[in-house]
Amino acid sequence: MKNKIFILVFTLLYMSAPLWAQVDSTAMRNTHKSIHKTEKNILNFEDQLKGKLAGVKVTRRSGMPGEGSNVLVNGFKSLIPGVKPLYVIDGILYDIQANESPVIEGLVNNALAQIDGNDIESIKMLSGAEALKYGSQAGRGVIVINTKNNDHLKTAISFNTAMGVNTLYREKDVLSAQQFNSYAIDVLKSKYELYEFQDEYPYLFYNSDDVAYNNFNRNTNWQDEVYKTSFSQNYNLQVQGGDAIAKYYLSVGYLDDKGIAEETNYNKFSMRFNSNINVTRDFTIDVIATLNEFKSNAIESGYSFNNNPLMSALTRTPMLGVRDLNSDGIEQLAYTRVYGFGVSNPIAILKDNVTYSKGHYISAGLTFNYRFDEQWSTSLGLALNSTKNRQNNFISGRTSKAIAPSYYYNKYAENMTKHFLGEQFFTQFDYELTYQQKDILRGLKATIGARYKESEYENDYAVGINTPNDDFVTLNQASTNDIREVLGDFYGFKLMQFYGNASIGLTDNLSATGYVSIDGNSNVGENTDRYGVFYGGELDYDILQNNDGFMNELNFSLSFMKTGNTEIGNEMTNRYFKSTPFVNIAGLQPLNLANTRLKWEDVYSTQFNVGTRLFGLVDVEFSAFQNKIKDMIVFEKQEEYTGFEGMFVNGGEMKSTGFNLSAIADFNVNKVNVNLYANVAHSNEEITKLPGGNDIITAIPGGTVISRVGGSSYEFYGLEMEKVIATQQEADGYNLQARNGNRYQAGDVKFADNQKDSIINDNDRTLIGDANPDLFGGFGMSLAYAKFALDVNFSYSVGNDVFNYSRMITEGQDALFNQTSNVLNAWTKDGDITDIPRLNYGDPVFNNSFSSRFIEDGSFLKLSDVKVSYDFGVNNKFIKSMKVYARGYNLWFTSKYSGYDPEFSYSDNAAYQGVDYGKMPNPRSFIVGLQIGL
Numbered sequence: 011m012k013n014k015i016f017i018l019v020f021t022l023l024y025m026s027a028p029l030w031a032q033v034d035s036t037a038m039r040n041t042h043k044s045i046h047k048t049e050k051n052i053l054n055f056e057d058q059l060k061g062k063l064a065g066v067k068v069t070r071r072s073g074m075p076g077e078g079s080n081v082l083v084n085g086f087k088s089l090i091p092g093v094k095p096l097y098v099i100d101g102i103l104y105d106i107q108a109n110e111s112p113v114i115e116g117l118v119n120n121a122l123a124q125i126d127g128n129d130i131e132s133i134k135m136l137s138g139a140e141a142l143k144y145g146s147q148a149g150r151g152v153i154v155i156n157t158k159n160n161d162h163l164k165t166a167i168s169f170n171t172a173m174g175v176n177t178l179y180r181e182k183d184v185l186s187a188q189q190f191n192s193y194a195i196d197v198l199k200s201k202y203e204l205y206e207f208q209d210e211y212p213y214l215f216y217n218s219d220d221v222a223y224n225n226f227n228r229n230t231n232w233q234d235e236v237y238k239t240s241f242s243q244n245y246n247l248q249v250q251g252g253d254a255i256a257k258y259y260l261s262v263g264y265l266d267d268k269g270i271a272e273e274t275n276y277n278k279f280s281m282r283f284n285s286n287i288n289v290t291r292d293f294t295i296d297v298i299a300t301l302n303e304f305k306s307n308a309i310e311s312g313y314s315f316n317n318n319p320l321m322s323a324l325t326r327t328p329m330l331g332v333r334d335l336n337s338d339g340i341e342q343l344a345y346t347r348v349y350g351f352g353v354s355n356p357i358a359i360l361k362d363n364v365t366y367s368k369g370h371y372i373s374a375g376l377t378f379n380y381r382f383d384e385q386w387s388t389s390l391g392l393a394l395n396s397t398k399n400r401q402n403n404f405i406s407g408r409t410s411k412a413i414a415p416s417y418y419y420n421k422y423a424e425n426m427t428k429h430f431l432g433e434q435f436f437t438q439f440d441y442e443l444t445y446q447q448k449d450i451l452r453g454l455k456a457t458i459g460a461r462y463k464e465s466e467y468e469n470d471y472a473v474g475i476n477t478p479n480d481d482f483v484t485l486n487q488a489s490t491n492d493i494r495e496v497l498g499d500f501y502g503f504k505l506m507q508f509y510g511n512a513s514i515g516l517t518d519n520l521s522a523t524g525y526v527s528i529d530g531n532s533n534v535g536e537n538t539d540r541y542g543v544f545y546g547g548e549l550d551y552d553i554l555q556n557n558d559g560f561m562n563e564l565n566f567s568l569s570f571m572k573t574g575n576t577e578i579g580n581e582m583t584n585r586y587f588k589s590t591p592f593v594n595i596a597g598l599q600p601l602n603l604a605n606t607r608l609k610w611e612d613v614y615s616t617q618f619n620v621g622t623r624l625f626g627l628v629d630v631e632f633s634a635f636q637n638k639i640k641d642m643i644v645f646e647k648q649e650e651y652t653g654f655e656g657m658f659v660n661g662g663e664m665k666s667t668g669f670n671l672s673a674i675a676d677f678n679v680n681k682v683n684v685n686l687y688a689n690v691a692h693s694n695e696e697i698t699k700l701p702g703g704n705d706i707i708t709a710i711p712g713g714t715v716i717s718r719v720g721g722s723s724y725e726f727y728g729l730e731m732e733k734v735i736a737t738q739q740e741a742d743g744y745n746l747q748a749r750n751g752n753r754y755q756a757g758d759v760k761f762a763d764n765q766k767d768s769i770i771n772d773n774d775r776t777l778i779g780d781a782n783p784d785l786f787g788g789f790g791m792s793l794a795y796a797k798f799a800l801d802v803n804f805s806y807s808v809g810n811d812v813f814n815y816s817r818m819i820t821e822g823q824d825a826l827f828n829q830t831s832n833v834l835n836a837w838t839k840d841g842d843i844t845d846i847p848r849l850n851y852g853d854p855v856f857n858n859s860f861s862s863r864f865i866e867d868g869s870f871l872k873l874s875d876v877k878v879s880y881d882f883g884v885n886n887k888f889i890k891s892m893k894v895y896a897r898g899y900n901l902w903f904t905s906k907y908s909g910y911d912p913e914f915s916y917s918d919n920a921a922y923q924g925v926d927y928g929k930m931p932n933p934r935s936f937i938v939g940l941q942i943g944l
Contacts, residue, residue, distance in 0.1 A: 030249035056081060056122070059153075060874060061788015061809050063135050064670035064689035065633075066153075067540035068805075069915045071118050072929035075242075075267040075276030076306050078120030080915040083135060083151025084635055084665045086723045087613055089706075090643045090658060092577030095135075095151040096144055098127065100298055102373060102393045102438060103463060105145065110917055112471050113403045114365055116312035117927055121397070122304040124371035126263045126280045126285030128170060128246040131158045142546045143459075145507050145527030146574035148612030149639075157298070159284050160259045165251030166890070167944040172244045172897075174937030176270050178237040179900060179911060183831040184820070185227040187328040193833065194327070194826050201851035211350055213329070221337045225346075228331040232323035235301035236330055236356050240275075242937070246935025259284040260811075265452045270933045271309060271319065278304040296377040296547065305368035309360065310403070312916075313711040313815055313927040316414045317363065317405050319356035321928045324820050325827035327355040343410040351826045358412035359826065364483060369399035375438075385447055389849070393438040401430040406480040416804075421492050423475040427483055430472075436465035451641070459509050464540025466502040492511035497588060501580045506530040519552040523783040531576045534582040535606040542610065554622075555797075563623040575611040578643065582658040583608050603657040604650060611660070612640040623768035628675040639664040644717070646701045664723070665912035683796060688789035695722045697784065708921050712815045714775070715921050724921045726779035726813055728860035730762040734847050738842050746770055748855040757837035757848030761858045770856075779865040781924025784809030786872075788874075794836035797883055807912075813867035813925045814909055818860075821846065824853035868924060870905035870912040899935040 012154040056079035060068040065084045071077040083095045097104045104121070111117040136152040144152055185193060194214055198207045208215060213226040244726030246263040261282045268275040285297040330346045332355070345358040375393035382388070407413030408424035415424045426463070442459035473495040474488025489496055509527040516522060536542055548569035555563055582585075583605060587598040621631040642662035648654055672689035697719055700706060706717040707727060716727035735741045736754040746754045746763060749771035754760070764774045790803035819832045823846075836846040849858045879895035905912040910931030916922045 014339050034335065046094050047581050058127070058133055061689070061790070061803055062687075063133075064631075064672040064787060065691045065693075066135055066151075067667075067691070067783075067786055070913050070932050071120075071915045072311065073270060073911075073932045074117065074308060074311065075269045075274060076120055076123050076278070076304065077118050078122055080918055081153070083153070084670075084691075085668055086636070086920055087149055087637055087639055087664070087666060088575050088577075088611060089664070089697075089717055089723055089920060090579075090582075091148060092575070092643065092918070094577075094918060095153045096147045097122065097146070098157065099155045100157055101377070101391065101440070102375070102395065103147065103461075104395075105813050105922070105939055106258075109366065110705065111401055111430070111471075111815065111920075112218050112469075113430045114308055114367065115314060115317070116916065116927065117308050117310070117367065118408075119367060119399060121371070123276075123278065123304065124280070124300070124373075125155065125157075126246065126261065126265075126282065126302075126429045128248070128263060129157045129261050129280075129282050131156045136281040140523075140525075140548070140569075141572045142525035142527055142544060142573060143509055143511065144573075145509060145544045146529040146542060146576045147505075148533055148544075148571075148573040148576040149611065150577075157282065157284060157896045158250075158259050160250040160252055160257040161287060163252055163254065163257065165249075168248045168942065169368060169944070170244075170246045170248075170939065170941045172242075172937050172939035174242045174897075174935050176240045176242060176933035176935045178233070178270050179903075179931060179934045181231075181233045181237075182233075182324060182820075182910070184233075184324060184384075184828050185831060185833070187227065189831075189834070190328055193829060194536045195824075196847045197826070197851050200849050206603060211502060213349070224339045225331075225335045226329050228329060230328045230331050232328065232356055236272060236319055236323040236360065237270050238272055240270050240933075242935070243268040251718050254288065254769050254820075255288045256285060258286075269930060271930055272310055272357070274307055274360075274930070276304065276306045276708065278302060290380040294379045297381065298373070298375060300371070302371040303368075304370070305366060307366050309363075309365060309404075311927075311929040314416070314781060315439075315819070315928070316354055316416050317359060318928060319354075319359040320930060321819070322354045322356035322359060322818070323926070324816065324830075326356060327351050327826070327828055330355075332357045332717050338912065345410055347411040351847065353827060354407075354414045354415055355412040356412060357405070357725045357826060362406040362410060362413070362480065364404040367399060367401045369397065369432075372396045377440075385445055386443070388393045388443045389440070391440040393440075395434075395436050397432075397434040397798065399430075399432045400574075401428075401432075404483040408476065408478075409480040418473065418475050419495075421475060422473060423492075425477055425480055426473065426475045427485055427488060428473045429469075429485060430470070432467070432469045434467050435443045435901070436463060438463045450514065452518060452521070454512065455769035456512040457510060459507075461505070461507040461509070463505040464502065464505075466500075466501045468498070470496075470498040472496045499580065499586065501584070502532075504530075504532045505576075523548045523550075523651055525571065529576075531575070532612055533578045533583070535604075535608040537606040538609045542574065542612075544572050544574060546573075546615075561622055561624055562626055563621070564913050565621050567619040569619075570616050571614075573613045573615065575613060575639075578610065582643070600653075603654040605657050605659060607657055608643065609641060609660055611642050614638040614640065627677045628673055630671075630673045631656070632669065632671050634669045635667065637664075637666045639666075642699075644706060647704075651925075659701060661699075662697065663699035664695060664697050666693055666695045683792075683794040684724040685792040686789075687791070688787070690785055690787040692785050693782070697721055697723070697801055710921060710925060711927070712818055713813055713864075713925075716777070722775070722780055724781070724783070724923065725777050726811060726865055726924075727775050728778050728862065728865075729774055730764075730776055730778060731861045731863040732760045732762055734758070734837050734842075735760050736837075736843055750854070750856075752855045754855055756840055757842070758848050758850075758855050759861070759863065761859070761861065770859075778862040779811030779813070779924075781810055781812070781868070783807045783869075786810075790875075799877075799879045799881070799882045801875070801877040801879075802873070804872065805874045806871045808869045810868045811924060812866050812907055812909070813860075814864050814866050814907075815926055816909060817930050818858055818864050822853065822858045823847070823849045824851055824858060866908060867906045868912045870903050870907065872913065873901045875899055876901055889944060891940060891941070895940045895941075897939065899937075901934060 067082040069080045134154045141148040141152040143918045191835040216223045227661050244265045250259045250263045252258050263280045265278040281303045284301045287295040310317040332344050334342045345355045353478040373395045377391040379389045386498040405426045418855045439462045444457045446455040474485045475492045477487040507529050511525040513523040530541045553564040585604040588601050617635040619633040641660035644662040645656050646659045647656040670691045675686045708715050714727045741756050761770045788805040793800045835844050837848045839846050877897040882892045884892045909926050916925050
């Protein structure tokens, strides 16, 4: 590994480039499939995709700086392997892993953060047969990103800077201290007599005469303490120039993006060097070298609120303050402890825990291009990439008692130290030979090529608990009597591709293109065929061209292709073990049942496109698609005697159908240049085959999802809430009991008894929601008048359901957690009509079961981006151009969803789509920027 990194650095110091500066030669027909980058200071390049490309669903993972977005092309095409598109950046195929952190719960490391938005020239989606150039990896869709090159010889310098503020869009309405005090007493009284808990919770009964009264009579809105206005700054310097022999583009950038939660931020330094060298008229060299270093101060933001300050801010009692008060009412240095409420002090989590991620991305390569004559040309390329990510997470609490302890493998952990180191190194070789002849029919262009890629991964992970105190944070200081867990893996894969394509003009209006790719991939099991043939074709027919009537252009295209999905986890095809302590020794424990015959998923896609231009102003494109997934990987249960729950097999099939519709209009009205765009997309996934026809039920924290024949990928599967039982007479009439035998009373939830056996349990579960939207897309406009410009962009989603896990906790009314103000409408007496059940400590009849009660409509319309700019029109000896702008993100939305923001993605895992585990909400951001050209 070290020798390879040395070679990489050596290459960087001289000349290095990706394999294809020109990327793909086949032109996309309409602009909705291609975005040409003109914006500056984009913090997340995925923002350029959001609502702009029909069929590309972009969901911001959270407001955590640096986390980026989850991107999906034309719906889900798999259950288990990765569903993210293949990213081709300047010709390099990037392995964008799921990247969920193993030590920082809820954090997704965004590998695409290595791209500086200022360096992007264009973004293009390949979803038809054109994507077949990438063979077995193209089944999830392909997004091609080109970075900038210098197109002229004159030296030019530009400096871009932007500064902004980020704020919480809205708060949740939770109980005040007085309301919580009454709630806490009432919820305890639902199980105990007053005398049974009065001594255990004396602070619920303090009055002004008690010494500790002031300390337990605060009125803290913990959201105000956790969420703060934060600031971001972004700087980018670009220098480009050269002569007739060599041209270059150099970009250096720095980003400091602070989160709206205290102590969170993301810092990135980036550098990119692109060069084109004309050795002779026919021999050129393309060079690219990039370096990105980052550090992120993060927080745990998953479903556990012991160490998630955002959930603690909602559930911690408002009776306490950030710090303790003494008897004189003077604030002390120590943070308030957990006491008997069981919820950590969120400020202690933010201030005392040490949670960070840091690392680098380095890419380099060379492309040699040679043109033999007018017909023949060739290119040869080498690319190298090195990625390193180190993560530390120390969870304190042993000394301060301000953070609730947790259990790790049934061991009591007063504090915990977790460490992770991940490294990736890959090399990629490409060769391509192209022939073109204008005299064959209406023109022939053919290409054959070969690609070889080899990747290596090494991940090391270790956990220790109960260091002597919170000042000792390293692994070697953890208790030797408790668990010290050390895990790791080292694996790699190799990809070999031979591909070819040919495009020929049959008539002036009709052209045909064929593609074929022969792929070998080591990701699959060792006892299966590691080579496959992937193929496709496309017909294009122009009915109208340059017509003067109502319809100026009209064209059709039809494509078919077979591709694949090779994102198969190492744990699926290889046996692996884990070291397990036993008495005073350690042994190896097998953790999986490997399937050495597992192969990639085959994806058969058909797409029909029709495009037209109307009135010389409006471009409209409609596409309909169908994807059939064969040999889909699913988790099949095994017999108990195997000792394992199940194994991954090629036992499923899925079909997805949908359409994309987009329209773009450009015109001029009274010297105002107007650009309007709108797009809408629909995708419907249906599972058509599962092993034995059996449903696959997957447990997720707080709930379950189901994959079933006839259903979509993962649907919410739980109890159906019908009402809250208003009277005891009703309850007696229903005569229902919970799975533990307790009878439902007045004030409890009436769940649908689908089995008609008067017992509410898992057998009564049914479909209660689907996270997949019916429609999604975006629309917007750009106006330019004189030196002013205005850009407005909306995004929307319709028909998607959301599991609001936060409501399960903050409206559960079964513990001493703070609640939302909705519980003020809870059932209290016989005859109350409400949809909030009674307080019931410990939830003895499971009113808080995963049910339709916590499934909400996640549809939204969002004003995602507004920009106003002014161009000074300067062009003198010193300054060639100068522009200022103001920009806002996430400015407004409308939605029925009761959470912070209807847009989120907890994980790239398909099973977790539409699940809100309380990650950092997307902030409302305001940015001012300056662009100067010298």
